[in-house]
Amino acid sequence: MIRHLFCNIFAELNAIFRDPGVLIIMVGAVVFYSFVYPLPYSSEVLKQVPLSIVDYDRSAMSRQLVRMTDASELLRVVFQDPDMETARRKIQAGKSSGILVIPDGFEKQVLQGRKTTVSAYVDATYFLVYRQAMTGLVTTIRTLSAGIEVSRFKAAGGSHEKALTDRSPLSLVSRSLFNSHMGYATYIVPAVLLLLLQQTMLIGIGMLSGTRREHMQEKKTVIPLQGGPLVRILGRTVACMSLYLIHIYFFYAVVYQIWDFPLRAGILDMFVFLLPFLLSVVLLGQFLATFFKSRESSIIMIVWSSMIAVLVSGFSWPVETMPHWIRAISMLLPSTWGISGGLRMAQMGASFSHVMTEWVCMWGLSLFYLILAWICTRVMAKVPEKESLTSSKPSGSN
Amino acid sequence: MPANEDGTGFLAVFAREVSHIRQHARYPLAMVVFPLLSFILIWGLFAQPYPRELPVAVVDLDHSKLSRSLIRAVDASPVIRVAFQAADPVEAKNLMLEGAVYAWLHIPKALEKDILEGKGGEVTGFTNTQMLLPGSLVSSSLQATVSTLSAGLNIRSRMQGGAMPEQAMTLLDPVRIDRHVLFNPQLNYMYFLSAALCPTFLQIFVLMVTVMALGSEFKNRTAAHWLKTAGGSVWWAITGKLAVYFLCFILVGLIMLAVIFPGFGVPLRGSGAVLMAGTLFLILAYMACGLVLVYLFPSLRMALSAASFFSGTAFAFVGITFPLEEMPALGKAWSNLLPLTHYLHLFQEQTLRQAPISLSVPDLLIMLGFVGTGYCLIPLFKGHMTDSRYWGKA
Incomplete structure (x- = not known):
């Protein structure tokens, strides 16, 4: 079991780093977007x-x-x-x-x-x-x-x-807290960075799974995964999370410095808070990946869902004004909790006790998606022959 | 009609594409289901187009009749709901850090006493501006409530005999400002955001589907078969294929306009014809962008990655949330390379601003320029279709 786990971690890391397409998404896009996304807002405050x-x-x-x-x-x-x-x-x-x-x-x-x-x-x-x-x-x-x-x-x-x-016997003094100059980049970018982790991870995992499936059909060489569904899921989880922990460090230590965003939490605290965030994203990704039949299928859906995840996460439009059904959908997305708690810790200096609800909910989502991923992986493993007949027919060749 | 006797040509490619779409669930999903779901979501999100009942805490250290009426007045404002009475600022700040409130109002000790003695009093609103949108709404609503209450106190104190001389009153506030809000007087977020978000969703699907449809021919090594179906004509191959998507997206575009105008109730003050033409050009322009991307990136996943960057980040660059003029030169240049920027410009002019048609003509021409560029690229695809070196790149 442990040996299979280590084999699978190695196999998945190998699959990530040997595949330029996956690297572009899971490393290139993360770095690229974290410099491009703040660009339109870089003047922060609208003047003149x-x-x-x-x-x-x-x-x-x-x-x-x-x-x-x-x-x-x-x-x-x-x-x-x-x-x-x-x-x-x-x-x-x-x-x-x-x-x-x-x-x-x-x-x-x-x-x-x-x-x-x-x-x-x-x-x-x-x-x-x-x-x-x-x-x-x-x-x-x-x-x-x-x-x-x-x-x-x-x-x-x-x-x-x-x-x-x-x-005027009574007057009001207004004090802005946390983003005192009301900067637009400071408002938008920290939330978008967390979303970036989620979406690139989802695309990356979709591609990894799609590649495995395509390569197995084409009998190409890949390091095969070993053991039962749980060990397979865990192997990929550890591989992807270890890569993304580096991204978290990169965001708070490099990107925040470069764009001069206030950081009011220790990086170690952010690691601890975002651990269940990454975990739930990896597991969500593996659950979704079972539906994508080829490498590229995931991209359209994930690009579409990034816009939706931003709109429903609560930082761009207040949750109090959303109807209940949208709020319910948003609660199934790790980004909703990650952004809500992550912003309060990193931007507002909230302590761990202030974001406990979010932290617990992300662990809950992790468990939820682990079960779904496990069920789907098992079902997929049982019907590989049927699968290979129906999926990825070369288009138009008939 | 461009069908050859051997059953090849435009219609043959068209029929081949229809059967291709019917075999792959991702096409109908991305062409119809996802766009319609997006419109429904936007409708749900902005069905209440003004943020209401945003939670706020109060720290009342005065416990007087005045402080209680202040809290009642704040709670009565439609934007704000007084959700918590905190004992001290520490508790209030904790509520803010827990995300339970967007602001707290601090009412100091002896506020009522100071005011009755004519010394004047001051309350403080602490607002969370990390949440910029609710924060600034709550802040301006607090300001308005306190001013209204203050004016009431002033009138009352004068009626009770502690009046200041009328002459002094005329000395006060000599220049006033009369505010007029143009084009969207109620500051309706539905008009402002939802109308811009729908086309943003549409362009994602047009671009991604175009790239997917063209690129998969090369990835799956079916390009030669495709060209053969077109009777060897690269023009019929590409136009026949894209015609299927174009027809479908026109339908989705019409649904979008129907959702925005009768549905969301956004006022259409300009020309509906210009808007229709613009929507048509928007779809064509993004199909042209798809052609450019597939031409530049023979590998499907690279083309799709580029397309997701181009369409997925577009909303940040179009100047709706943050104006174009304030972007750095690189951002501004990029913004102009997005057909969506020009479409939304036209859109704002023809809907809210009631601008003359002549102002929107340049936007139409620019979008037409994108279409022309794509059109000029078509003959260059012949090489890709016949050269197997371009095939099979995942």
């Missing part, structure tokens, strides 16, 4: 959203407002348009993302000590752009307004602070 100004006032004060808007780090004034229609067409053409309209008589009303209103029109086709542009505009106007307010109170000889607390 382009704006149009429609200035009907053309006064010293309106020009001051335009300068302040342009000086805001979130905004950039790119057009001064004569009217709303022109400015609106520029938004439709995607040349700007918002319009600030300064009404006629703006300066006059301010100087006369009255209230005045400027209008902001912001494109909400893209939510991130909308949020940054609106935040930038509101902040700029508040700053301008506060400056005018202070000088008015000075002129009137009153207490500014007293007036402020009277107007």
Whole structure:
């Protein structure tokens, strides 16, 4: 039994490292994607959203407002348009993302000590752009307004602070925790890296199984697996997991450093937490692999499922807003638990007790998929002859 | 019709492909079943297009009438649900680290007293911005709730006689901002995301199936038979084969549009005809990309790996979640190489933005450029089909 296990581990490692196709997925893709995926988000925070100004006032004060808007780090004034229609067409053409309209008589009303209103029109086709542009505009106007307010109170000889607390007796201070500059790469990439482990592992195992099946039919030389289904499953599990433990080290020690993501957990803790994650993924892979008849069949399904795993995992769309049936599906995916707990440990500095639910659930999934993989491997082993007749017919040759 | 007398040509290839598809379950799965399942999943995911009832904790150290009404007001906001009352900040932070809440509201001691004495009070919202989307929604909702409550307190205190002079009131807040949200006023996530996700799924299947269908002929050493069925014409061989997939994906594309517009209720403010043409070009453009990949990578698994990279990462690069303008030059260049980027650009223009058709013409032309490139490659496949060195590469 032990001898068979070691033989199988060796046979599987041999199969991985002798097969360039598998290596490309299980090593090449992991490294490649971890540098490519953060690329679109590498500027982290969206700044300098382009704006149009429609200035009907053309006064010293309106020009001051335009300068302040342009000086805001979130905004950039790119057009001064004569009217709303022109400015609106520029938004439709995607040349700007918002319009600030300064009404006629703006300066006059301010100087006369009255209230005045400027209008902001912001494109909400893209939510991130909308949020940054609106935040930038509101902040700029508040700053301008506060400056005018202070000088008015000075002129009137009153207490500014007293007036402020009277107007707004209760205020909220907002504090961002864990991703304090609200970086987009810091939000997306750590989750995607864990997903990358899962999906490449699933494709890799699908290919390994498909290759074994194809090679056996073609009577090519492969190191055959020995022993019963359990020993076969365990051999592949150990081989794949040992390779992926290196990837985990690579992510937290190299990728996090290069992209400058905060890491608030020890790498050893991450190993311990992600151990059942890898285990459940390997076993899920071996369960799925019994359905793939050729090397390539797995790829389409796994690429498709990566998108789905991201959408249902809960980091991109809150789980509270998902219907129960989607939540139920997501709980069968190791990535849901791995991302949820892994982000809280690595990004938020959660201790082991905080992620115990996820950890236990991943062990549960491992057991679940071990049983399924074992059943399927047994069934497959019993019908090899029938299998070879029905699968992988050379296409179109009849 | 391009059928020769000996039963070869376009129709023969077409018939051969149909029988090939019927023998391999993976084709109907990838062409019809998976795309439809994806649309159903997206529909389910965004059926509630605004995040609601996101759990939040409160740490109430004041235990006053005011703090209780603040908590009630926070809980009444549709975005937030006060799920926990934590005794102290440590407990609240633990709840956040356990993933039970997205934020906690800290209410300090003597808040009510300070406010009644006219000193003003401050509460603090601690938000988990690692969860950027729920975090920022909760944060802005807390801000809105506290402002509303504050305004109410102000009115009450003035009615109770501790009024500040009307003159001082006019000195306050001289410039206000009037906010207008263009094109998607309710900030509906269904309009924003689901409409972009459906074509993203579609392009995965078009590209992968095209590569699989073309590449397996070389892998399985059936390319010569394929060419023979086409009567020796590389044009009939490729167009006859791809016509089957094209017809099927047009059907799936129409279903997609039916799901997005009548189904999801996304407003179609521009031209439906342009959108249909765009969808048609999107499918053709990805078939052309499939041709390019199979031409570049004679080994099927390499072609499929390249195709999975090209289609699987596309959503990150198309500029929906993070704008194109802010990407580094390499990211921007890559984005422009994806037909999906141009399709979604056209899509946003013709649906939400109600842009004139002329603005979407360049997008159509670019997609047509992809199609043209694929078309020009067709004659080059003759070499692959007749040279056995290109065959049998798994």
